[in-house]
Amino acid sequence: MQHAPARSGADGRAQPSLGGQLFWAGELDATGRALVVAGNIAGAATLTATGDSDTQRQAVRDGIVDFLVTSLDEALRILKNEIRKHATVAVCVGAALDGVEGEMVERGVRPDLVRKDGIGAADEDERRERAGGLEVEPLGMKALVAWSVEQSPALWLPRLDALALDCLEADDADAQRWLRGAGRYLGKLSRGEHLVWSDRAFASRFIERTLDQVRNGTIKVRGRIQVSVGMACEEHRFGPME
DSSP states (O other): OOOOOEEEOTTSSEEEOOTTOEEEEEEOSHHHHHHHHHHHHHTOEEEEEOOOHHHHHHHHHTTSOSEEESSHHHHHHHHHHHHHTTOOEEEEEOSOHHHHHHHHHHHTOOOSEEOTTSTTHHHHHHHHHHTTTOOOSOTTSEEEEEEEESSOHHHHHHHHHHHHHHHSOTTOHHHHHHHHHHHHHHGGGGGTOEEEEEEHHHHHHHHHHHHHHHHTTSOOSOEEEEEEETTEEEEEEEOOOO
């Protein structure tokens, strides 16, 4: 995974971005739409796909994607130019997900970041097994961290958001601003799952603090935290024992 250039945050300090990196958001379902928005905020070049014509048109109307194309080749031409310029762009291929992923494999397309259930996840699981399950990514590497709960999201997601804010570094202004404004950015998409771009160090703190609050009875709902770092994807489930 290549290092993205720094950009200025709200406090004038250099902030890391995902400019120049390709993010495969998978199917343009509700989660995919939220991931595309997050990718746009983080400065990534995002690729997604769906064969549903209504979903395609709605994504264009809502401004979720910048380009709706009919083939992977056309999408890659757009993405290549924008990645070279470290520009933000979101491209949707209007075709079935399995077909697009198959073409990506054939063409050797290797995204820098992938959705947990996206292309490359199985290969990464095999690599992790060979490495004995050890984490090999530096704690400072950018990570997409997403969390959801099984019930009462209006009650529990804001509590997890507050916990996530406490776990962010003081100078991570972009992630703080995103968390505080995610409801405005995502609209109704934010009701089921919240997410933020930060790094592995934040992810580790957030998971540890969440599990601590489950153990002391502060969090009384079952849920999951997903962490995507480059091609590596993890899922951590939490909640009271039945």
